[in-house]
Amino acid sequence: MIRAENLTKRYGDTTVVRDLGFTVHPGTVTGFLGPNGAGKSTTLRMLLGLDAPTRGHATVDGRPYAAHPAPLTRVGVLLEARSVHPGRSAYDHLMALAHTHGIPRARVERVLALTGLTHVARKRVKGFSLGMGQRLGIAAALLGDPATVILDEPVNGLDPEGVLWIRTLLKSLAAEGRTVLVSSHLMSETALTADHLIIIGKGRLLADTTVDELVRSSGGASVKVVTPEPDRLRGLLPGAQVTVEAPDTLLVTGPDAPEIGRTAAAHGLALHELTPRAASLEQAFMALTHDSVEYQGAPA
């Protein structure tokens, strides 16, 4: 379990993280979301004691990270910035970290296999692609078989297969009862794996919620309907909130897709398309973080 209380980080006049408080529970994947520059990486570094908070404190399983006798078995971490000597091989990099805790060679080989790096383990990291570098970072995070896993933007640079692998890995880590905290600036990607969400913007907590709750609070899911008789359909859905996207396209919030389909069938009304949309999640995230985006594109 991770707990942050009143975490604040100031560099000169700039406050990067402000009075941030949250708890990350075991057994679920918690998404740590925010636009670029929201203070996610700084927060994660403060959790690990790499950066000292200006105010407030953070604990892992009730103690500051540095106070644990075997830190690597408590928390495994993938940081966003590369943290490897490029001239060392993947095996030697992991072995150097393993030696600090007396972790055996067999475990190093295990995490290399788990991350699919066995065949390049003796090659120098210099020649690794971005995706292979990410896999090595994840191998290092899993080295101590930790109860808590913190991954900063893990899908960065991964190919689709790698992204899928990360999703499965995160879910299985949580299913094993571990605490999993994953930062991202992409709502859509996070929603696929995370159950819980901590959303920050400009260093402040914007929401500490679940995916379901966020969907509900943003007005729920909507359904895209294409029909040659939009006006007639609107008349048949009295309780629904309907927006007209195009002359033949409606966006319906309220009744779900099966209900709309049944209603249309009962009245002999033709439907050309009936698509449930979860896009509202992305919109909810945008709405929430809109004011805290650091660089905004101006309309052309």
Next chain:
Amino acid sequence: MTTPAPAHALTTTRVLRSEWHKLWTVRSTWITVLTAAALLLGVGILMGATYTSDGGDSDVDTVVLALYGSQLGGIALAVLGILVTAGEYATGMIRATLTAVPRRLPVLWAKAAVYTTVVFAVSFPTALLTFLTAQFFLSDTDQAASLTDDGVLAAIAGNAAGVTLLGLIALGLGAGLRSVPGAIGAFVGGVLIVPEILGMLPYEAMDTAVRYFPTQAAGALGSATPLPGAASPGAALLALLLWAAVAVAVPALLLKHRDV
């Protein structure tokens, strides 16, 4: 993945083991160590082979003459010291290191210990070998000497100790400045050049003080006969130990509190 976390605790010995592993798994270590050894031996052979009794170098200390290459070799070893500490900041490795050892200080102690051991263990035998090789050429000159002569063995050990402690100062500079070029600049400028300039100033007090500066103290340690205007070997060793202690202690204080 389903097995519970084994009780692998962090210990000082294990951090030492890790730093030892790190040192020997990058090429730069082999390159700098072999370069230093080759320079020491090569320059020693050159000195021995080209020496003539009437060449005007009769007053040069015999150990200083044979181990002349340790000045160049020492720079290679100082670079190694800087790479051991500042190199981790250049690559980002420091974040992984300090995540594994979040109490931080054991990392610096381990780096200093491993570096000191390795550099002395390489420098001393290489210096012995170089002296004996040079003597092979010098045996029928006025620089003929043997290991059993007064002060010779102590000077050879002193030379290795001097190189090691100068390198430890470089390691400390790397830890404090966190930049490889910055630390190399500070070492060459601050440790090698500035004292030479200060020594040339016409103040007697300055002249006396400069004797106890790192490079000058190392010079005094590596001479079998007392050099004119130099500190005694005992005082030189003490001064050099203090310099090295300060050079490691200051970055240790900083390391405890600075963000990574």
